[in-house]
Amino acid sequence: MSSANTSQSSSSTSSSAVVTIVEPSVSDRLLVALAGSRPPGFPKGPATDAAPDMASAPLALLSRLAQTQQGGAGLALAGQLVVVIWSNDALKFVLSTDAHRFQKDGTAFFPNSILTGDGLLTSDGDAWKRQRRAAAPAFRDAAVRRYSRVMASNAERTFARDWASDQVVSLWSRCNALTLAIAGEVLFGEDFLVDDADALTTNLEVALDEFAARGARGFADPEWLPTPGNLRFRQAVAAVDEVVLSIIRNRRRRLQTQGEPEGDADLLTRLVAASGAETSDQQLRDEVTTMLVAGQETSAIALFWLLVDLALGSAANATSTSPLSRCTDEVDALAASKGGESFTLDDVSRLRYLEACVLESLRLHPPAYLIGRCATMDTTLPGLGDVPQGATVLPCAYLAHRTNQWDAVTSYEPRRWLPEGAPDAPCVLSAEPAHDAPLFISALKDGANGTLRGSPMYIPFGGGPRNCIGSAFAVCEVVVLAATLLRKCSMRWPGYTSDAPTDNLGRLRVDDSFPIAADAGLTLRPRTNPLVSLRIEASSPACAASGRYTGFANTRSVVHPALPSAAGADSPSAFSRIATDTLLSRDVSSPPSSSLADDDASSATLFASSSSFLVVALQAVPPVHAEVVQATVRAAN
Ligand code: HEM
Known part of the structure; x- marks a missing residue:
């Protein structure tokens, strides 16, 4: 049985040739769909037509294929021959090393549409290259x-x-x-x-x-x-x-x-x-x-x-x-x-x-999760079997991953x-x-x-x-x-x-x-x-988890030369206190905020620390439009 009649728009089979795939006849489709007929050597897969499953629960169908087949499976979908692939070898073959054996036009998966027209996603051959x-x-x-x-x-x-x-x-x-x-x-x-x-x-x-x-x-x-x-x-x-x-x-x-x-x-x-x-x-x-x-x-x-x-x-x-x-x-x-x-x-x-x-x-x-190709010539997929010209091949990222x-x-x-x-x-x-x-x-x-x-x-x-x-x-x-x-x-x-x-x-x-x-x-x-x-403008999850507050309306960075000395403090909370006091004393080259009140010092907490950086967050004006001043302090080594 031939799955599709084909003609070529160019005499060569180079990568730039676009092959016109003629749709399989109704009788061919019926044979594939009803009798489960598959050409010899076609990759193994379910005997009955998988279109109803593909339409109703594609992920369940794919998962079943992965449980019963290795790296790829041959199907009939509404009477069309289709191979879903997920092994490394088959994916590399179709997408990369032997990509010239496949094209976009003619795949049973991706619809030709007046919306996409002849755009880059669906074109083939020289037009695609241009x-x-x-x-x-x-x-x-x-x-x-x-x-x-x-x-x-x-x-x-x-x-x-x-x-x-x-x-x-x-x-x-x-x-x-x-x-x-x-x-x-x-x-x-x-x-x-x-x-x-x-x-x-x-x-x-x-x-x-x-x-x-x-x-x-x-x-x-x-x-x-x-x-x-x-x-x-x-x-x-x-x-x-x-x-x-x-x-x-x-x-x-x-x-x-x-x-x-x-x-x-x-x-x-x-x-x-x-x-x-x-x-x-x-x-x-x-x-x-x-x-x-x-x-x-x-x-x-x-x-x-x-x-x-x-x-x-x-x-x-x-x-x-x-x-x-x-x-x-x-x-x-x-x-x-x-x-x-x-x-x-x-x-x-x-x-x-x-x-x-x-x-x-x-x-x-x-x-x-699935991408579509159509075989432009009879081809053997590594480790899976033979695919006739005109069959659809679907590289499946969902299963490969x-x-x-x-x-x-x-x-x-x-x-x-x-x-x-x-x-x-x-x-x-x-x-x-x-x-x-x-x-x-x-x-x-x-x-x-x-x-x-x-x-x-x-992929x-x-x-x-x-x-x-x-x-x-x-x-x-x-x-x-x-x-x-x-x-x-x-x-x-x-x-x-x-x-x-x-x-x-x-x-x-x-x-x-x-x-x-x-x-x-x-x-x-x-x-x-x-x-x-x-x-x-409320606690982000990480801050909430550690009891910290951060807001975002007018976040600014203040790097103050006086602060490194605070790194001498013997605990994070001591550092936080010293850094906060320094900022609140307004003795900073870039004042944090004119609305910063002294009692906001209590909401200053150590924000993050590593060997070379310390960051302090101050909550200034609660509740919704809180201004947060974040001071980035390079700790003395
Ligand atoms: C998370 C987002 C995206 C995903 C998962 C995604 C996925 C993909 C995949 C899998 C292909 C290959 C299709 C095939 O081999 O048949 C593709 C091709 C393409 N994508 Fe994306 N894409 C994304 C975002 C975008 C964006 C933002 C643009 C453009 C603004 C874009 C434009 C295209 C085009 C034009 C192609 C066709 C390329 C060609 O055939 O030369 N995609 N995309």
Whole structure:
């Protein structure tokens, strides 16, 4: 039986050739679906068609495959031949060494859509190479540094305006709205903030939502069918297109008069500048909406699971210091040394423990848990079997990250991402430039090659030539948003804290009974919409745990030359007292605050200490708009 008829748009089978895969005939599909017919040598797997399971409970299906098969499994999905792969050898083969045997077009998983059009995510061959080259400058460090300022200012504005203190909100909706606002501003710059912004945001939300829902339903339901969902979708996409095309035309005009984009240009300006006059408005529109599809919800999901993992992950480690309090300590310490400035790209490598948590959450909850390829020729997958031309191959990050090649595979272990011998406690107390590269760079490089601390494959951003062009953007975004949040608020989980199971230290236990479950569709969204409340400008969790107070409204750093002598004090509390007295005597070159009263001295506590630094926090004006003055003191050696 042939699974698909194929023809090639080019006579060669080089990497630039795009193969047109003709859909399998209805009779072929029925044979595969009903009779469980598989070509000889096809990888082993369930005999019956797995489409119902894939549509209703994909993670359960994947977990069953991992229990019964080694490294990969052959399936029929709605009569199409599909192989899910998770062994190192097969992943390296498909994503990297033999990537030219596979293409995006024709996969049974990722829907062709009027939303993405012919953008970078779905294109193949020479067109993809051209698009990737044109898009690359918009993702270099200098550009991401500019975007990181948009991320931080959006987060600060949003937390102050929309996440009122103690109000119960849906965490997932808030994460999603936040990354959508950021994606809009990063892409369109000031154009996203003017009149059409609300309409654009609403229509984008509808379009992205329907797109994800279609992906979650799987293999039927083409976009042209006049279902209510499709009609809503088409209407929203048309409205988005109208605004986006007009922004693109304006941008072209502006570039013609102003020349090269400036350093703080938005992503669209960079794309227009790099694409050249021969690129049509429609192609630029496809690139822009592709960036939204590829980068917005995935980042929201990454932030969501990070916050959930931080709230709950400590239970998996039987240690007294939770990942959340370590992150908060690290964030507070860096914030103190930055004197209240926003976090940016440069802080990613300073917030090493938080970044390690981001990597660990992406391991356990990779937003793109399955990625799709179509075989352009008959191929043998290493260790698994033969795959005919036209079959779909699905590299599965979810299973690759959960095989027992990983140490403590089910535990939340951020430390696995830190260099051997790195201190357990956060050590970032200075805003000096960090010399080490962010952790994710080696994690993605070594992880995709299976050489990370041994052999496991780490592929939250894919691997090989089609890896995620936005990975630095995404890691930066999640770190900046989480750091801004942790610095400003503590999170409470009403409804989950009281009756959810706890471990013997009284913390929440992470297991299947916990009501935040993943719901795999096109991405790994949460199934439920957990509620949280934020306490803003009150004790952060780490500070609450140690009885310390920190606020954030007007945090400043004061480094005073008189203070090193205080390091001679024989105990932390003595040091704290001396440092406090010194500050309160107003004999400082930079007075902490005109409203600082003498009796506030009692609330001064030792904030953190190491051999070379001591940090003191003073609470000045309680309760809500407390001003906190943080004095960073270099101790005498
Ligand atoms: C946590 C967030 C993100 C995750 C988990 C993620 C994941 C991925 C994965 C797994 C791929 C490879 C797909 C494949 O091989 O078929 C990919 C590709 C891609 N991603 Fe991301 N991504 C994220 C954020 C972003 C952002 C922020 C952007 C842009 C602003 C972006 C733009 C793209 C594009 C354009 C591609 C296609 C690249 C190509 O084929 O050359 N992604 N992403």
